Amino acid sequence: MVKMNSSRTALFLIIFGLFQLAFSVLSAFPPSRKRIGRVPLWNATLVDKLKQDLLLNYDKFARPTQHTNVTTVRFGMEIKHVEVNEFKSTVTIVGWTRLVWSDDKLKWETENYGGVGMFHVAPHEIWQPDLVLQNSATTTGVAQDSVYLLVYNAGEILWVPTSTFPILCEFNFEMWPFDQHRCKLIIGSWTYHSDHIHLEYDGNELKKIVNVRNSDGVLDWNITDFEYLTNSRDFCCGNFYPTLVIKFTLQRITNSYKSLILTPLIVVIVLTLLSFWLPPKSEEKILLNLITISVIVALMLYFAQKLPALGNNTPLIVKFYASALIITTLSIINAVLIIYLSKTPRKYPIPWILRNVLIGRLGIYLGLSNYITQANLGNQRNKPLENQDSFHSGKYQEDWILLAAAIDRISFLIYTIIFIILISKHTV
Template sequence: MTRSSFAELEGQLHQDLLYGYNKIPRPIKNSTDVLTVNLGASLIRIIDVDEKNQILTTNLWLEMQWNDSKLTWDPSKYGGITTLHIPSDQIWTPDLVLYNKCELYYVVTGKDVIKIGQILLMDLANSFPYSAAGDPDITIFTDALVAYDGRVLWQPPAIYKSFCPIDVTWFPYDSQHCEMKFGAWSYTGYYVDLKQLPQDQVMNGIDKYGQDVETMKIGMDLSFFYQSAEWDLLSLSSARHSVFYISCCGPEKYVDITYYFVLHRKTLFFTCNLIVPCFLISLLTTIVFYLTDHKITFSISILVMLTVFFLVLIDIIPPTSLVIPMFGRYLITTMILVSLSTVISVITVNFRFRSGSTYRMSPWIRKLFLHFLPKILFMERNKPKRKTETSKNKLVDVVSLVRQRILPNELYCFTMQENDKDLIHQHHYLNDFERSLSYKRNSVSKLLQQIRFIADHFRINEEEAEISDEWIFAAMILDRLFLIIFSVLNVGTFLILLEAPSIYDTRSPMNITHTTKPLGQGSFTLPTTDYFN
């Protein structure tokens, strides 16, 4: 058979099969027959996990197998052709949809795809002719492979955006559990049944509601999976459910196949860009108590930096009020510590710059900061020699000098007068001496008063300086005390990050180095006897 004749036969077969073909009704012989669709999927890539909008974006290669009773032929009449590629939009395809989808809808008109926004599927049916495939996420409708006995294999690629409830309790050391639930949207389980591929890996079990389920440990093919730079795939199982939606659909069951993802976040990025910088910034709160100047400015700067980190966290996580993320708890605790350090810095600065002329230490403060706490903190105050005693000694020396130098001279003059043989003028000298002595005594008295005033001034200044030194020492005690306390608290707050269970999770990511493909490897797995008698 030449190529031209083969192409003519294939074209003729295509025309004969689709002549009068109606892709709307189910391709079955009897109305009571149940059409079984085998469903499998290959996970190609985890594109994104949007924590803020709680959306999981994945790239899948679906594989669907069913039997179309209207697409059968005798290979001997068409040159031995046993398979034929037919565009999927020209034949009946299952109306499989992702139940928990979070994406804009698409309308398929022939070969074109029109993005129209988030509207109801029932509105689409009234406005646009769309493919019976029904799944708006399949934007490229590939050809279906049809066998001569009616078996159909369709493997469309798709990008799905599914809703995934994000648990931010242990962010950024978190694990997420996401689901992708596929099922026929309009057909109940009595019309279209879903089975998992391959059937030899299916295990029967019972779910938490006591219903029979068919599960697979490895629910998707991982042969072509590209590992994510942000997430590790810990497990990917699947289960087939038969669910009754009594509230909307009556007593009819709907069959779905649900894929369960367990994703563990790779922590290197957030550890290097969030955890380590924030921890280093929190350590700066202890350095505040080493500073003597600009303590308050430094504390406020740290508080501003932590606020920036908090804004970054708000931009990442979903706006939920159910739980505070672990990193959020760490940030809040650190911000509280920084705020407390600012308040303590204000008190310390107030102590350090207190004047002895305006502030006097109360007995309990003196006992606490000058006697009790220094012993506990192993701090000793160097007590300077009291200068007031020196001032008093100097004052005594000055008075003695006056008495020794002035009064003896006057007495000496008076003695000389007494030894004089001429006693005529004795009375005169005595009167002059008394007047001179009285005058000089007044001068000496005034001089001594001035000396006492100067000495008292220096004594008061020395006492005030000593009191100021005591306040400075009390400020040093506060700095040393809270340096130790905040060092312990910073280590304690870091322990918050060690509470995450995923840190102690020893499970390894799924091994994708070997082929784990659970699909039909491009071959048909449905026996024709299941559909044709």
């Protein structure tokens, strides 16, 4: 039994010694380290070799030039579509943005890479200027997609992403629908000062006139008068940030509004003034004025749908129709008075002084010749006898009709003058 235990102990010591020997041998060799550098690729192309040489240790968060140098970023754009939202005071411009800058880290000799002078990179691979739309209504980024950038051997970077610029614009509806508005895009760097980045406009000039169509394909606006300004803005602590301002004018196309606005305007004026030329006893005076009020109310409802409720300025055309509504209401009151004077039987004549004025030159100038003749004939026909003590009811009705017609003509002149004043002040 003692001999068997001794054999097991000896075997254990031998195995332990072998493990210790193997550990010592392995410890004598240093551990293998991961090689830093370009890793050969299977079937690698010259572009693969070029990108690995340039981008292996590239820091995309550092501006690619010395801190004492200024990176010039050239900005250009081409407008493809514009959408105007008058209720939200926003203008959304969709187009192609063109950005060009120089990257000192991405330069190479073309002969060293088989004549390769350009390659593509994704936006997340290299540094880009942090340009934002500073007067944006929603998003602030200039680029809205991840299209590739073009890198040229001289270090020039070209990036042409599609962009959407939802800008805030202060609308003035005072001259609606013949209005125009001055808007602007303010594009600038978010974190780099003017000592780091310089912005300038470059590329194709924007068209002098850009047509804006709505969803139905109808032309609604023209964009004109482009102006480009570059400056620096001090947001805080004396740090100036580069900005590029593109100003433009939105001009509404009024072809579809002329007939819609001007035709009811003429109808309102004609119907209101025509009611004064109807015979004094005619009850159609009230009907014409009610039709006029209906037209004005319909137009006001239309304006409520087309215009923002909280606009900066009330359109002049709305003020005109609001004034016309008051005038037409007064015209109805005037018509009721005229009908009452001409239809109600009278026992007594109108004051003789007033009658003499109406049958004189004033009546002729007012176009009351027919009514003057009728009043004179009626006065002679109804002249009382010497022994007659009283007159029958309605004997002087023609005189009162003459007075009602005179009030109509004078009201016509007053209303005409009022409409002329309203048109001169409240229309274009």
